[in-house]
Amino acid sequence: MPRLAAAIAMVIATAAAANAQQLEAGAVLSFTMGELASQGFEIKAAAQNGSRYVVFMQNDKSAYACEFVNVTTTRCRQIN
Known part of the structure; x- marks a missing residue:
């Protein structure tokens, strides 16, 4: 045993x-929304997820989902 x-x-x-x-x-x-925007990514959609928002950003064939942690902090992960 x-x-x-x-x-x-x-x-x-x-x-x-x-x-x-x-x-x-x-x-x-992982990136922030500001970093992605500076690389040419555009906001394509946004959705509320409980008390947070998820923003979807795309540039050509790359896409990221960004979650607002608070007003100044986001976390973005590649989704494709």
């Missing part, structure tokens, strides 16, 4: 480390 508990703990630790690496990789590709 102790070996099983150790194996489960190792799997959980490995999964947590892999998840942290994925989050770091995604953070490298």
Whole structure:
């Protein structure tokens, strides 16, 4: 039984480390709306998501979804 508990703990630790690496990789590709606008992206649509707004920006074949965190902070992620 102790070996099983150790194996489960190792799997959980490995999964947590892999998840942290994925989050770091995604953070490298995040932009603000200002950065995207300066690169020629245009606002194509906006939608309310609970108490926040999501703005969709597009430039040629690239598209981003930007979530307003607060009045001065946005988080944008590529959606295609």
